[in-house]
Amino acid sequence: MTGHAIDARALTRRFGSFTAVDAITFHVEPGEVFGFLGANGAGKTTAIRMLIGVLAPTSGSATVAGYDLKTQAEQVRRRIGYMSQKFSLYEDLTVQENITLYGGIYGVSDRDIVTRTGEILGRIGLEHAGDELVRDIPLGWKQQLAFCVALLHRPAVVFLDEPTGGVDPITRRRFWELIYEAGAAGTSVLVTTHYLDEAEYCRRISIMVDGAIAAMGTPAEVRKAVGAETLDEVFLKLTRPGTAA
Amino acid sequence: MRAFVGFVRKETLHLLRDRQTLAILLLFPVVQVLIFGFAVRTDVRDIAIAIVDPTPDVATLELRERIDASDRFHIVGVAPSARGLDPQFRGGAIRQALVLPAGVERRLGRGDSLPVQLLTDGSDPNTGGIMQGYATAIVERWYRDAVPATGALRIEARARMRYNPTLESSHLFVPGLVAFVLTIVSALMTAISISREKETGTMEMLLVSPIRPTAIVAGKVMPYIGLGFVSVLLVLVAARAVFGVPLRGSLVLLLAESGLYIVTALALGIVISTKAPNQRTAMIAALAGLMMPTLLLSGFIFPLDSLPRVLQYLSYAVPARWFLTIVRGIMIKGAGLATLWQETLILMGMTLFLLAKGSRGLAIRLG
Amino acid sequence: MSDDPAVEAQGLVRRFGDDAALHEVSFDVAPGELYGIIGPDGAGKTTLFRILVTLLLPDAGTARVLGRDVVKDLWNLRSRIGYMPGRFSLYPDLSVAENLGFFAALFDTTIAEARETIAPIWVQLEQFAARRAGALSGGMKQKLALCCALVHRPEILFLDEPTTGVDAVSRKEFWDLLARLRDEGLPIVVSTPYMDEAIRCDRVSLMQGGRLLVTDRPAEIGRGYPRPLLAVRGSNILGLLGALRGFPHAAAVWPFGEALHYTDARRDAQVEQITRELAAHVQSAGLSGVSMSPIAASIEDAFMWYMAQEQAA
Numbered sequence: 001m002t003g004h005a006i007d008a009r010a011l012t013r014r015f016g017s018f019t020a021v022d023a024i025t026f027h028v029e030p031g032e033v034f035g036f037l038g039a040n041g042a043g044k045t046t047a048i049r050m051l052i053g054v055l056a057p058t059s060g061s062a063t064v065a066g067y068d069l070k071t072q073a074e075q076v077r078r079r080i081g082y083m084s085q086k087f088s089l090y091e092d093l094t095v096q097e098n099i100t101l102y103g104g105i106y107g108v109s110d111r112d113i114v115t116r117t118g119e120i121l122g123r124i125g126l127e128h129a130g131d132e133l134v135r136d137i138p139l140g141w142k143q144q145l146a147f148c149v150a151l152l153h154r155p156a157v158v159f160l161d162e163p164t165g166g167v168d169p170i171t172r173r174r175f176w177e178l179i180y181e182a183g184a185a186g187t188s189v190l191v192t193t194h195y196l197d198e199a200e201y202c203r204r205i206s207i208m209v210d211g212a213i214a215a216m217g218t219p220a221e222v223r224k225a226v227g228a229e230t231l232d233e234v235f236l237k238l239t240r241p242g243t244a245a
Numbered sequence: 246m247r248a249f250v251g252f253v254r255k256e257t258l259h260l261l262r263d264r265q266t267l268a269i270l271l272l273f274p275v276v277q278v279l280i281f282g283f284a285v286r287t288d289v290r291d292i293a294i295a296i297v298d299p300t301p302d303v304a305t306l307e308l309r310e311r312i313d314a315s316d317r318f319h320i321v322g323v324a325p326s327a328r329g330l331d332p333q334f335r336g337g338a339i340r341q342a343l344v345l346p347a348g349v350e351r352r353l354g355r356g357d358s359l360p361v362q363l364l365t366d367g368s369d370p371n372t373g374g375i376m377q378g379y380a381t382a383i384v385e386r387w388y389r390d391a392v393p394a395t396g397a398l399r400i401e402a403r404a405r406m407r408y409n410p411t412l413e414s415s416h417l418f419v420p421g422l423v424a425f426v427l428t429i430v431s432a433l434m435t436a437i438s439i440s441r442e443k444e445t446g447t448m449e450m451l452l453v454s455p456i457r458p459t460a461i462v463a464g465k466v467m468p469y470i471g472l473g474f475v476s477v478l479l480v481l482v483a484a485r486a487v488f489g490v491p492l493r494g495s496l497v498l499l500l501a502e503s504g505l506y507i508v509t510a511l512a513l514g515i516v517i518s519t520k521a522p523n524q525r526t527a528m529i530a531a532l533a534g535l536m537m538p539t540l541l542l543s544g545f546i547f548p549l550d551s552l553p554r555v556l557q558y559l560s561y562a563v564p565a566r567w568f569l570t571i572v573r574g575i576m577i578k579g580a581g582l583a584t585l586w587q588e589t590l591i592l593m594g595m596t597l598f599l600l601a602k603g604s605r606g607l608a609i610r611l612g
Numbered sequence: 613m614s615d616d617p618a619v620e621a622q623g624l625v626r627r628f629g630d631d632a633a634l635h636e637v638s639f640d641v642a643p644g645e646l647y648g649i650i651g652p653d654g655a656g657k658t659t660l661f662r663i664l665v666t667l668l669l670p671d672a673g674t675a676r677v678l679g680r681d682v683v684k685d686l687w688n689l690r691s692r693i694g695y696m697p698g699r700f701s702l703y704p705d706l707s708v709a710e711n712l713g714f715f716a717a718l719f720d721t722t723i724a725e726a727r728e729t730i731a732p733i734w735v736q737l738e739q740f741a742a743r744r745a746g747a748l749s750g751g752m753k754q755k756l757a758l759c760c761a762l763v764h765r766p767e768i769l770f771l772d773e774p775t776t777g778v779d780a781v782s783r784k785e786f787w788d789l790l791a792r793l794r795d796e797g798l799p800i801v802v803s804t805p806y807m808d809e810a811i812r813c814d815r816v817s818l819m820q821g822g823r824l825l826v827t828d829r830p831a832e833i834g835r836g837y838p839r840p841l842l843a844v845r846g847s848n849i850l851g852l853l854g855a856l857r858g859f860p861h862a863a864a865v866w867p868f869g870e871a872l873h874y875t876d877a878r879r880d881a882q883v884e885q886i887t888r889e890l891a892a893h894v895q896s897a898g899l900s901g902v903s904m905s906p907i908a909a910s911i912e913d914a915f916m917w918y919m920a921q922e923q924a925a
């Protein structure tokens with residue numbers, strides 16, 4: 001036991017001769033909002049798929065929510081939440097049906113489902129939309145709802161894969177306020193994003209390049225370490241060393 | 246012209262790149278031939294038959310020998326009386342029994358009537374009828390050979406199965422398979438390939454180009470015409486190699502008619518794809534809307550005469566019905582265009598109608 | 613190159629069932645202009661683009677592209693427009709070269725004839741020529757799609773969200789390519805949900821809910837911000853957010869990177885006065901170590917302001 005929400009040690013995944021994730025070591029503390037950044041194809045998605053227990057590591061080890069990824073994958077899966085860019089709600093079910101379904105899958109008691117449904121809908125302003133089909137509610141709300149549903153079973157860690165892609169700037173900020181609140185309530189959040197300004201909202205960030213972690217720390221530390229003014233510049237310097245302006 | 250060639254090339258590449266689908270498409274005709282030829286065949290072999298012969302003599306021994314010599318029968322027992330047959334039927338030990346009267350040779354010599362009883366397991370009426378036919382044929386021939394010609398006029402009623410004298414069912418299923426395989430390969434693949442472009446958004450790129458939708462579709466279906474011909478040849482070669490099914494008529498005519506039917510099936514696929522928003526709907530529509538009628542309403546599985554009147558009328562609208570008649574005519578009867586022109590014209594009319602409907606359904610815009 | 617405006621849209625309306633995807637959208641694009649339509653998913657950008665590239669009919673209003681009517685002159689326009697749809701719309705099972713060759717053939721041309729036009733992109737793609745399009749990285753896919761949209765040497769380019777889902781560096785490279793094409797005189801209309809990309813355009817329209825909120829040069833849009841705006845920094849961001857929103861004169865408070873952006877509701881209040889009052893307010897809320905300074909509004913500040921106005925109306 002390490003007390004970390006995520007503790008990855010030399011976590012590696014190879015596909016044939018291609019090393020998608022190359023011995024990454026990092027940890028996320030309880031209640032921490034951690035930005036998991038990198039270019040397309042840098043290995044973020046592969047790393048996340050290992051950490052949520054759907055892809056076996058080739059070597060290395062990790063604990064998530066205190067459980068070993070290799071030997072206790074079942075317990076890990078019960079203690080985490082996951083939301084992907086193609087949000088995980090069923091479009092042809094109502095808001096309430098989606099919540100009940102996920103609650104049932106994660107073994108949330110019926111009474112808790114009822115009280116938490118009230119809390120969720122009240123928090124994101126969808127009180128009157130419980131019986132509407134998910135496909136009929138606006139995109140911004142869908143994403144907030146998907147996030148709340150991923151938190152329904154009170155997981156220790158929640159993984160968000162590009163949760164804000166394409167969302168308007170106001171909804172995007174409302175979403176980040178939800179993330180802050182989850183962090184303040186003790187849930188660790190690991191989030192990927194292509195909006196570098198959002199990376200500034202994270203307590204710490206890591207930047208993956210070619211499967212390895214090229215920089216890690218608070219946004220200010222990373223900027224200083226790389227010698228750049230903005231995270232945009234950091235990103236450019238790390239991922240295209242030759243072309244940095 | 247460049248665009249058309251480009252389309253044919255691209256569509257061929259799609260077909261070649263998707264190895265799994267291609268393998269299935271090429272194996273499909275062969276596997277169908279084997280399944281229908283071996284598993285679903287309706288001719289019967291190796292029938293266990295019992296003979297009841299109260300007074301064995303030269304004539305009955307001759308008959309028993311003839312029965313045993315046929316590869317359709319093997320005699321499992323000869324008994325003096327019919328007692329004991331029932332339990333053997335029920336237990337499945339025998340499927341047929343031939344009960345001869347006493348004094349056969351004497352009766353034959355006198356020219357008396359010969360009351361022969363043929364008992365057949367009728368639990369499967371189709372097989373029963375076929376077994377009955379085989380046995381009757383052997384007995385009749387033996388009787389004819391045994392009775393010396395008397396000069397008196399004998400009227401003999403006999404049924405002969407024309408075109409398929411040995412009742413080989415593998416000959417009958419091949420034309421049906423040609424129609425079935427062509428419908429699946431051509432209509433289904435066309436419907437899927439067009440609806441896939443809609444589903445993945447590439448249709449948007451095609452529509453904004455100066456190419457007319459009819460040209461898009463014409464280019465897209467070319468490789469499937471080729472694939473259709475390959476399928477027909479595969480069925481014919483497999484049927485000939487494994488079951489010795491002959492082609493009595495002209496191969497050129499058969500291929501030409503197949504070409505016509507391929508276009509019919511492609512047109513059906515196009516019509517489906519203009520209505521279906523995605524691959525899944527297209528696939529279900531093609532399977533439910535085409536496969537079932539092709540199997541059930543074309544005369545392939547069930548003889549059209551045995552269908553209820555309503556379904557018989559409905560079968561007139563099924564292109565496979567006409568194509569099946571054509572293929573049976575060419576393959577089994579050796580018929581030519583002189584006898585098949587009506588069916589051919591009907592099929593052409595249907596094809597033109599479907600092509601017109603399909604091309605009208607092609608939108609030049611989205612939504 | 614003609615002197616007609618590249619695009620003239622007048623009162624475009626498009627409904628889907630009862631929902632209006634476009635409400636009377638009007639704008640024009642000058643010859644050789646790089647024009648941005650900036651807005652989130654669901655703003656109506658794709659519907660607008662599809663009308664302009666002749667794929668969709670408007671329910672009302674007119675649009676001319678290169679001086680031709682998008683409804684009547686469909687076939688003339690289709691050979692002159694280059695279009696890149698929002699979804700990755702190439703064939704994943706064909707190689708890079710095969711995709712490009714196919715789209716060249718579609719427009720009755722060849723890759724060789726287009727070589728000069730596509731050269732700046734092709735140099736980056738050439739090393740992947742034999743790779744299946746489906747196996748390319750997000751950034752490379754977008755470059756291939758751009759290449760395919762350019763292969764018939766169009767007179768105008770419409771790019772619908774070309775950089776969505778692409779990492780920051782690939783996005784920058786993509787915009788560098790667009791700038792090159794614009795410099796060669798090609799008018800380009802491009803849509804994006806990323807506010808920070810607006811500065812790469814000559815002019816932009818901010819779009820939300822099927823309406824254009826504001827149209828101007830990117831620098832002017834921030835300058836037109838109608839209220840005092842301050843950046844507020846502190847260690848307890850969540851607490852600070854709550855405190856600032858509780859201030860009676862707050863019009864809007866949003867997190868912006870490491871700071872919060874505070875907009876005061878009073879149009880003519882002096883920055884010194886606001887700073888003083890705010891400092892007292894956050895102190896009374898028990899927060900310390902808070903610093904604040906007036907800042908110029910970004911496109912994103914402006915977008916959020918106009919969007920909130922629109923929603924309130």
